[in-house]
Amino acid sequence: MNFSAETRAACNTAAAKRSYNLQRFLDGWALFYENPVGKLGVFLLACFGVMALISYIPPLIDPMYHPMTGVDPWISNATGPSAKHWLGTDNLGRDLFTQLLTGARIAFMVGISAAFMSIVFGTLIGMIAGYAGRVTDAALMRFADMIMVMPSLLVVLLLASLFGQLNIWIIVLLIALFRWPGVSRVIRSQTLSLKQRPFIDMARVAGASHMRIIFRHILPNVLPMACLYMTFRVTSAIIVEAALAFLGFGDPNTVSWGMMLQWVWKTGHMFQAPYWLLPPGICISLITLSFYLIGRAMEEVLDPRLRKEENFE
Amino acid sequence: MRFFPKVFVSSLIFMAAAMVLLWSPASGHASGSTLRVGIAEEPRTLNVWMATDANSSKILSLIYQPLYTEHPETLELTPWLAKAMPEWDADTNTYTMELREAKWSDGSPVTAEDVVFTVNTIKSFKVPKYHSEWEFVEKAEAVDKQTVRFYLEEPRATFLTRSLINHVMPKKQWAPIVKQAKEKEKPLGALLNARVEKPLGCGPFVLERWQEGNFVYLTENPHFFGRGQTIQGHQLGPHVDAVLFKVYGTADVAILSLKKGDIDFLWWSVQPGYLEDLQKNKNIRVMINEKSALYYMGFNVRKKPFSDPALRRAAAVIIDRDFIVKRVLQGYGARMDSIVPSENRFWCAPNMPEYGRGLNREQRTKKAWKILAQAGYSWKRPPVDENGRVVSPSTIVRPDGNQMEKFTILTPPADYDPNRATCGILIQEWLRELGIPASARPMSFGALLETVKKNHDFDAFILGYGRLALDPDYLRSFFHSDNDKPGGWNMSGYHNPEFDKLAEASIAEMDTKKRQKLLYQMQEIIMENVPYIPLYNPAAIEAVDTRTFSGWVPMVEGIGNIWSFCSVRPQ
Numbered sequence: 001m002n003f004s005a006e007t008r009a010a011c012n013t014a015a016a017k018r019s020y021n022l023q024r025f026l027d028g029w030a031l032f033y034e035n036p037v038g039k040l041g042v043f044l045l046a047c048f049g050v051m052a053l054i055s056y057i058p059p060l061i062d063p064m065y066h067p068m069t070g071v072d073p074w075i076s077n078a079t080g081p082s083a084k085h086w087l088g089t090d091n092l093g094r095d096l097f098t099q100l101l102t103g104a105r106i107a108f109m110v111g112i113s114a115a116f117m118s119i120v121f122g123t124l125i126g127m128i129a130g131y132a133g134r135v136t137d138a139a140l141m142r143f144a145d146m147i148m149v150m151p152s153l154l155v156v157l158l159l160a161s162l163f164g165q166l167n168i169w170i171i172v173l174l175i176a177l178f179r180w181p182g183v184s185r186v187i188r189s190q191t192l193s194l195k196q197r198p199f200i201d202m203a204r205v206a207g208a209s210h211m212r213i214i215f216r217h218i219l220p221n222v223l224p225m226a227c228l229y230m231t232f233r234v235t236s237a238i239i240v241e242a243a244l245a246f247l248g249f250g251d252p253n254t255v256s257w258g259m260m261l262q263w264v265w266k267t268g269h270m271f272q273a274p275y276w277l278l279p280p281g282i283c284i285s286l287i288t289l290s291f292y293l294i295g296r297a298m299e300e301v302l303d304p305r306l307r308k309e310e311n312f313e
Numbered sequence: 314m315r316f317f318p319k320v321f322v323s324s325l326i327f328m329a330a331a332m333v334l335l336w337s338p339a340s341g342h343a344s345g346s347t348l349r350v351g352i353a354e355e356p357r358t359l360n361v362w363m364a365t366d367a368n369s370s371k372i373l374s375l376i377y378q379p380l381y382t383e384h385p386e387t388l389e390l391t392p393w394l395a396k397a398m399p400e401w402d403a404d405t406n407t408y409t410m411e412l413r414e415a416k417w418s419d420g421s422p423v424t425a426e427d428v429v430f431t432v433n434t435i436k437s438f439k440v441p442k443y444h445s446e447w448e449f450v451e452k453a454e455a456v457d458k459q460t461v462r463f464y465l466e467e468p469r470a471t472f473l474t475r476s477l478i479n480h481v482m483p484k485k486q487w488a489p490i491v492k493q494a495k496e497k498e499k500p501l502g503a504l505l506n507a508r509v510e511k512p513l514g515c516g517p518f519v520l521e522r523w524q525e526g527n528f529v530y531l532t533e534n535p536h537f538f539g540r541g542q543t544i545q546g547h548q549l550g551p552h553v554d555a556v557l558f559k560v561y562g563t564a565d566v567a568i569l570s571l572k573k574g575d576i577d578f579l580w581w582s583v584q585p586g587y588l589e590d591l592q593k594n595k596n597i598r599v600m601i602n603e604k605s606a607l608y609y610m611g612f613n614v615r616k617k618p619f620s621d622p623a624l625r626r627a628a629a630v631i632i633d634r635d636f637i638v639k640r641v642l643q644g645y646g647a648r649m650d651s652i653v654p655s656e657n658r659f660w661c662a663p664n665m666p667e668y669g670r671g672l673n674r675e676q677r678t679k680k681a682w683k684i685l686a687q688a689g690y691s692w693k694r695p696p697v698d699e700n701g702r703v704v705s706p707s708t709i710v711r712p713d714g715n716q717m718e719k720f721t722i723l724t725p726p727a728d729y730d731p732n733r734a735t736c737g738i739l740i741q742e743w744l745r746e747l748g749i750p751a752s753a754r755p756m757s758f759g760a761l762l763e764t765v766k767k768n769h770d771f772d773a774f775i776l777g778y779g780r781l782a783l784d785p786d787y788l789r790s791f792f793h794s795d796n797d798k799p800g801g802w803n804m805s806g807y808h809n810p811e812f813d814k815l816a817e818a819s820i821a822e823m824d825t826k827k828r829q830k831l832l833y834q835m836q837e838i839i840m841e842n843v844p845y846i847p848l849y850n851p852a853a854i855e856a857v858d859t860r861t862f863s864g865w866v867p868m869v870e871g872i873g874n875i876w877s878f879c880s881v882r883p884q
Contacts, residue, residue: 091640248726248729252734267585272587272589
């Protein structure tokens with residue numbers, strides 16, 4: 001076993017770096033978990049995660065538990081909870097519990113993908129604007145302002161009524177396209193302050209290209225902030241999707257909580273079937289709450305000024 | 314502690330004041346016997362030439378009157394503004410009829426001149442809503458003050474049942490508007506956009522006030538010709554002083570108002586979901602009546618894949634219409650086996666092919682599979698395997714050897730009509746069980762009509778007619794090959810010389826019995842070739858407050874009809 005000195009040194013630094021990152025993460029996690037707000041958020045989110053995962057099971061038990069097409073052969077109207085249908089059935093005889101489980105899956109899908117996309121757009125544009133400065137900065141930020149003042153729900157509604165019902169992925173993309181400006185402003189301001197730091201100057205003097213500086217040196221420093229904003233974007237994406245679906249502009253092929261609410265409303269069961277109305281409503285509130293709580297707790301981890309005093313002992 | 318009552322009292326006063334301010338226009342009129350009617354939307358216009366939406370028609374039907382109307386029980390033509398049934402002279406091809414002694418709401422008499430004026434206006438402006446019903450009328454002539462004669466270019470079976478049930482307009486009010494409009498660059502546009510503040514009518518009610526966005530208030534017409542008369546066994550009033558139409562945006566609010574006693578009649582077909590709650594209420598009576606409506610799935614038979622009748626027949630088998638009626642409509646409606654609703658007893662052909670009636674899902678799939686296999690369709694994995702079990706199939710291959718391409722079923726959006734949107738999804742799933750790659754796509758109503766009626770760029774759609782005329786002449790408009798043109802009513806693009814010949818014969822046939830036979834044949838041809846699959850005919854579900862008014866006259870389309878408004882009286 002004859003490693004050269006350089007290789008060993010490289011191994012050492014890589015290992016050290018990994019353990020440093022791991023340690024940093026663990027410290028952050030400890031801080032996060034100490035916070036009851038964060039704990040509650042994680043617990044709620046875990047519940048919804050389990051719901052989304054087990055949503056695949058009921059259709060395997062019996063085809064009548066398929067959330068969209070399965071109907072109970074003996075029930076052809078809205079009925080309350082029973083042993084066979086834990087939350088009851090809708091007016092077509094479809095199982096509400098299965099629909100609720102599937103709704104969790106759709107909510108995660110919509111929330112996380114829309115938020116992820118808007119974070120990618122926002123971070124890229126924010127970093128470029130902050131780093132390039134001058135005309136690019138001004139142009140990008142004015143563009144961001146323009147998008148920001150657009151009422152996103154209204155514009156999506158307008159598009160939906162113009163082009164017919166939108167596919168769920170187009171809805172996700174539209175939400176993402178309307179929700180990046182907020183992120184990009186925060187990232188830009190971070191980039192502006194990072195740009196003046198000595199390590200950026202050093203990188204530049206050492207001959208690093210702009211691309212390298214942005215992605216290698218600035219990106220890792222703004223990433224935590226981007227993650228934090230992602231949690232807030234998830235909640236808004238879920239709410240926008242639910243609102244759209246409730247108003248009748250959702251993707252009719254998906255069983256989301258908003259669609260469930262739309263069905264209960266449009267079929268005239270709003271005040272007649274609380275077992276149908278309440279579960280999706282409560283779920284929408286709780287899942288947005290859980291992302292919000294996680295975001296709040298994460299903010300405390302990322303911004304030491306928000307921490308309680310005992311953390312500084 | 315002391316400030317609390319003060320705040321409380323002042324807020325109470327404020328709220329009371331707000332309530333008084335908010336409700337005063339409505340409750341100010343509610344004294345005496347005012348019939349309060351809840352409607353879904355604001356009437357779009359009170360210009361009768363322009364009024365095509367349901368709510369404008371509802372209000373205008375109480376103000377303007379037709380020469381003839383339909384009898385509530387037998388649905389036969391009944392003289393209304395006319396004194397008796399018209400006399401037909403076969404040699405000269407003319408109809409002659411006499412008017413009743415009637416007056417416009419300002420006291421001036423309704424004369425033959427008014428009728429002639431109405432016909433001339435429709436013909437000279439080619440008013441879109443009415444023109445097709447009058448284009449074969451050469452002219453109308455006032456023989457004397459009370460007698461009108463219509464000269465027809467050719468015998469028309471629909472003249473009585475379609476043309477003569479149109480409203481008669483007052484010459485006095487409209488002649489100046491018509492004269493002005495004719496001088497304009499676009500006369501028709503000027504006529505349609507003319508604003509009518511106070512329509513002058515001869516019906517049981519006259520417009521008193523229309524507060525936009527809130528209510529329409531009609532008071533009784535002292536000069537109504539039917540007052541005190543008995544027509545077809547109904548003693549006409551009106552027996553109420555006024556009718557107040559209140560506009561509610563959503564069904565939930567309207568139903569709460571009905572339960573609270575704020576309205577007496579919900580002129581609005583509500584979703585079956587509300588029924589259970591309404592039926593529990595002792596003060597509310599739910600009125601369920603048949604409708605003359607057609608909700609159907611249409612195909613584009615101009616191009617593949619639906620140019621093949623076998624595929625359309627298979628679709629008719631696999632679509633479970635009983636399922637739709639039982640679950641989507643919750644049993645409040647009827648399955649349709651012909652284009653003419655079965656409630657239209659005289660015209661609906663009996664013994665139509667009952668595609669898939671009474672079959673369960675498995676039998677249905679097998680039957681549809683057989684039809685398709687016989688017509689030359691094939692699958693890599695057919696929907697029924699060697700052991701006769703129904704399995705999930707691979708995509709269907711057309712007889713020409715090509716795999717069927719994905720296509721969309723266009724439906725109205727869920728916020729416009731949840732039932733049709735749901736049907737789209739259901740039908741998509743049923744077709745997929747045969748390996749037919751369908752996907753339902755709700756589309757805004759205007760865009761849907763544009764695509765289906767003008768551009769003809771579609772494969773299948775689900776649409777409906779909420780109010781079909783009782784005369785089944787629409788069969789001719791839907792399927793005659795002359796109507797297959799951009800904007801024409803033959804949206805499927807159905808061409809059949811045999812059908813065209815029958816349709817032309819039917820419109821010229823003046824003998825009702827013979828005409829019935831022709832129409833039966835037409836229905837047979839259509840149901841054999843299924844360019845449209847009729848799906849369902851929903852029931853009209855309306856509700857009234859039993860404590861305030863009685864004497865409603867049920868009819869096809871529900872209790873909101875001229876007979877009800879002339880007969881209803883306070884308890």
